[in-house]
Amino acid sequence: MNPLAVIAGDPGGGNALAPVIEQLRAQHWPHRLFAYAESARLWAERGWLVEPAEAITLSNSVGVLCATSVNPHQHELSWIAAAKEVGLPSLALLDFWSNYQPRFLRGGQRHWPDCIAVPDQLACDEMVAAGFDASMLQITGQPALDVIAQGAGRLSTAARTALRAECGLQPDESLLLFVSQPLRQMARQLGHPPAIDEQAVLRDVEAALVTLARPIALRIKPHPREDLADFTGAGQMWTNTRIAPSALAHDLLSCADMVVGIHSMLLLEACYLGCRVLSYQPGGLASDPLPSNRSGLSHRCDDAVRLPQALVDTLTGPRPQAPSLDGLSAQRVLDVLTVLLA
Numbered sequence: 401m402n403p404l405a406v407i408a409g410d411p412g413g414g415n416a417l418a419p420v421i422e423q424l425r426a427q428h429w430p431h432r433l434f435a436y437a438e439s440a441r442l443w444a445e446r447g448w449l450v451e452p453a454e455a456i457t458l459s460n461s462v463g464v465l466c467a468t469s470v471n472p473h474q475h476e477l478s479w480i481a482a483a484k485e486v487g488l489p490s491l492a493l494l495d496f497w498s499n500y501q502p503r504f505l506r507g508g509q510r511h512w513p514d515c516i517a518v519p520d521q522l523a524c525d526e527m528v529a530a531g532f533d534a535s536m537l538q539i540t541g542q543p544a545l546d547v548i549a550q551g552a553g554r555l556s557t558a559a560r561t562a563l564r565a566e567c568g569l570q571p572d573e574s575l576l577l578f579v580s581q582p583l584r585q586m587a588r589q590l591g592h593p594p595a596i597d598e599q600a601v602l603r604d605v606e607a608a609l610v611t612l613a614r615p616i617a618l619r620i621k622p623h624p625r626e627d628l629a630d631f632t633g634a635g636q637m638w639t640n641t642r643i644a645p646s647a648l649a650h651d652l653l654s655c656a657d658m659v660v661g662i663h664s665m666l667l668l669e670a671c672y673l674g675c676r677v678l679s680y681q682p683g684g685l686a687s688d689p690l691p692s693n694r695s696g697l698s699h700r701c702d703d704a705v706r707l708p709q710a711l712v713d714t715l716t717g718p719r720p721q722a723p724s725l726d727g728l729s730a731q732r733v734l735d736v737l738t739v740l741l742a
Contacts, residue, residue: 413467414439
């Protein structure tokens with residue numbers, strides 16, 4: 401069997417494809433990995449051989465499996481276009497419930513693959529409403545969530561206590577983990593002003609903690625795209641603020657008493673770990689990208705004035721019942737791929 405070309409750029413797409421690649425390796429599917437941006441680093445850190453995605457190499461390939469990205473390059477679209485030119489099938493994996501059209505648009509030109517694997521019925525319905533052909537959409541689940549079904553983030557009491565100590569917590573303090581998200585950078589890349597400024601969001605959270613004056617430690621989990629220098633001003637209002645230790649993301653989520661962010665994938669993962677989650681979206685976006693806000697697994701606050709009370713309500717409220725996951729999303733992506741390649 402000729403090798404499958406697997407491509408990713410943005411970290412969300414690279415992380416979503418990683419469990420699929422693990423299944424390809426376990427099932428001895430011939431494949432070659434091509435990556436750029438954060439995905440190149442993420443995959444190389446796993447010890448995988450990664451080739452640059454900028455150079456399209458489809459000779460002897462059986463087809464294309466790619467992630468989707470919203471960045472200035474979007475090399476995935478070049479691979480989709482090249483596959484169409486030589487008559488090879490292509491499958492794209494959607495990793496999140498937003499930017500449906502921009503993921504497949506570059507320079508005003510649309511590049512649709514033969515099939516798109518989507519996480520659930522909600523994403524499917526929203527993509528159809530956005531103009532996608534329903535026949536090209538296949539619901540597989542989000543493979544990045546498979547690791548939660550397989551036990552990621554399940555900490556023993558001793559491990560949780562040790563990680564909280566590493567975060568610098570005192571026994572009487574609650575841990576609030578802020579999950580950052582590079583929305584300003586993404587907006588610049590798309591050529592429009594950011595709807596939400598993540599640094600302003602962090603300042604609002606600090607100001608709310610000053611208002612509450614409770615024993616709460618604020619720890620920041622930067623996004624892979626962000627530089628630590630972006631957070632040099634953190635802690636000027638709420639002094640018990642610092643960068644979280646470089647532990648596994650799911651472990652940090654599990655040891656926190658509450659998780660706050662905007663609308664990132666990591667917030668959704670926190671919901672599936674049974675965390676108390678608050679999505680703070682100042683200004684009230686007309687379209688909420690975080691599906692857990694719509695299902696009730698997380699809470700949303702749109703106003704800085706109401707933020708202190710929203711923090712208290714979420715922190716003191718019960719932990720949500722985590723939805724069940726079967727851990728088979730990656731396999732379902734391969735099942736779709738098998739049919740596509742037949």
